[in-house]
Amino acid sequence: MATIKELAAMVDGILAGDGDVMVTGLNDLERAGPQEVTFLADHKLADKLARCRAGALIISPPLAEQCTIPAGMALIKVSNPYLAATRIQNFLLATPFAPTGVHPGALIGEDCSIPEEVSIAAGAVLGHRVRLGRRVKLEAGVVVGDDSVIGDDVVLHANVTVYPRSVLGNRVIVHSGSVLGSDGFGYATDRQGNHHKRAHLGIVRIEDDVEIGANCCVDRGTFGETLIKSGAKIDNLVQIGHNVVVGENTLIVAQAGIAGSTVLDRQVVLGGQVALNGHLRIGAGVMVAAKSGVHNDQEPGAVVSGMPAIEHKKWLRASIAFGKLPDLVREVRELRRQVATLSADNQANNNSGKESGDE
Missing domain, CATH: 1.20.5 (Single alpha-helices involved in coiled-coils or other helix-helix interfaces)
Known part of the structure; x- marks a missing residue:
């Protein structure tokens, strides 16, 4: 819980109204009660304000001037209401880590380093020489392979598999069913058409503050590393090939696939079902629209669409022309x-x- 005044200060907001009201949570415009805070980021939803019962409203100053605010509702004015609401909600939902220790039904290998502040559920399996940081939570069915290193405040949800020698940084979250460190897709074909498997001797390295959704696959490097850099957020059902580098604060939406050895610079955004060819360089800040196929390098800041992907505005014109064919x-x-x-x-x-x- 916190007062509205405390929440406004937390997000560098301008408070208007009674700041001493205690609030317990954040909710949407239709469900928020007098002890909750809500937010308005889109003028199209302003008609819902008349029926809103929230104790406080997070809103931008220009939008506040355009809307009719219910009497008695406190305002927290910020330039980015959605971001401020996210920060406030995370604060209100935060709970101290409560270690439960190692469940008797977990299987722990030899020479593992496990602090007292951990929660390891029944059915979890740790190989030999695994090193865990503090406040790590491993849910049921998690498998961590030999010689893996996991940092502080990591959460691996049920049935996550971490192959041997993988390295996870601090505050990493991996959702159920994801696999880190599996073999890459690499074969050599002989004259008879037989495919001979190539060994993959590298590892997967996940830096700090990365979140990986459910049922994702991150292949280990053929040699060296497959690297997910700090702050990257990866949606469900994403495939990342061997020796790929995902840059800092990159966003990858569901069902995207990245072929081996492609490098994404920082703050790239890949829409749903995007496919990237192998051995590409995708510059910083590139945005790729959903269902696009990228077959060549992209300069920093490019916005592309289509298959093969071209400049977004050109693709829109081409799409209009296609409809007239x-x-x-x-x-x-x-x-x-x-x-x-x-x-x-x-x-x-x-x-x-x-x-x-x-x-």
């Missing part, structure tokens, strides 16, 4: 018919002229 085909057919008719008429006139001349 049936009409264009009909027009071309009609023009061809008219040309054929004119040509036939012209040929007939020429033939008629020749016959007149012969007479």
Whole structure:
């Protein structure tokens, strides 16, 4: 719990109204009660304010001037209401880590380093020489391979698999079913068409503050590392190939796939179902629209769409043109018919002229 005044100070907001009201949580405009705070980031939702019962509203100053605020509702004015609401909600939901220790049903290998401040659930399996940081939480069915290193405040949800020698930094979150460190997709094909598996001797390294969604796969390097840099956020069902580098604070949306040895610089955004070819360099701040296929390097700041991906505005124009293709085909057919008719008429006139001349 905290007072509205304390929450406003936390997000560097400007307080208007009674700041001494104690609030216990954050909720949306329709559900928030008098002891809760809510937020408005989109003018399209302003009509919901009339029925809102929240004790305080997080809102931008320009939007506050455009809206009718219910009487008695305190305001926390900030430039980015969505960000401020996220920070406040995280603060209100935060609970101290409560270590439960190692469950008797967990299997721990030899020479592991496990602090007292951990929670390891039944069915978790740690290989040999695993090193855990403080306040690590391993849920049921988690498997951590030999010689892996896991930093402080890491949460591995149920049935996460971490292959041997993987390295996870601090405050990493991995959701259920994800696999870190599996073999990359690499084969050599002989003249008979047989595929011979290549050994993958590298590792996966995950830096601090990375979150990986459910059912993702991050392959280890053929040699060296597959590297997910600090602050990257990866949605569900994402495939990251061997020796890929994902830059700081990059966002990768569900069902995207990155082929081996591609490097993403910082703050790249990949939309859902985006596919990146291997051995590419994607510059800082690049944005790739959903379902695009990228086959070449991208300069920093580029915004691309389509398959193959091209400059976004050009793709939009091409998409509009594509929708007109049936009409264009009909027009071309009609023009061809008219040309054929004119040509036939012209040929007939020429033939008629020749016959007149012969007479």
